Amino acid sequence: MTNWYAVFVGFVVSVIAGVVAFAVPGIGHIGAGLIGGFAAGYVAGGGLGSGFWHGLLAGALGGIVVALFLGLAGTVVGGLAGGPVGSLFGGIGIFAAALLVAFIMALDSALGGMVGSLLKS
Incomplete structure (x- = not known):
């Protein structure tokens, strides 16, 4: 059962750590995912599987929110530069790429979630 809290x-x-992570690009964002996943796994508890699941969901949710903002920005910029058709396909393409990256980057949150759930147990 998923603990949505x-x-x-x-x-x-993860979002707060991600904002702070702009000071240390690259390493900072990986650390933000680990910290967010750790928090989700610690709050959920219940062992490795539960920590993995909750950390993965927390990381993926953050990635989806970022992907939505990037897709919207791509649509607006495409509309200014290439008209309505360019904005539609540009926004969809950016959203799809950002969504794929979000799920890949959620794996570090899942690892953090495993560690967090182990420390709580």
């Missing part, structure tokens, strides 16, 4: 806590921690 744990996922939300992990998501919020």
Whole structure:
């Protein structure tokens, strides 16, 4: 059973850490995912599987939100540069690429979630 409170806590921690991570590009964003996943796994508890699941969901949720903003920005910029058809396909393409990257990057949150759930147990 998914503890949505744990996922939300992990998501919020991940977003806050992600904003701070702009000071240290690259390493900072990986650390933000680990910290957010750790928080989700710690709040959820229940062992490795539960920590993995909750950390993965927290990381993926954050990635989906970022993908939505990037897709919207791509649509607006495409509309200004290439007309309505360019904005539609540009926004969809950016959204799809960002969504794929979001799920790949959610794996570090899942690892953080496993560690967090182990420390709580």
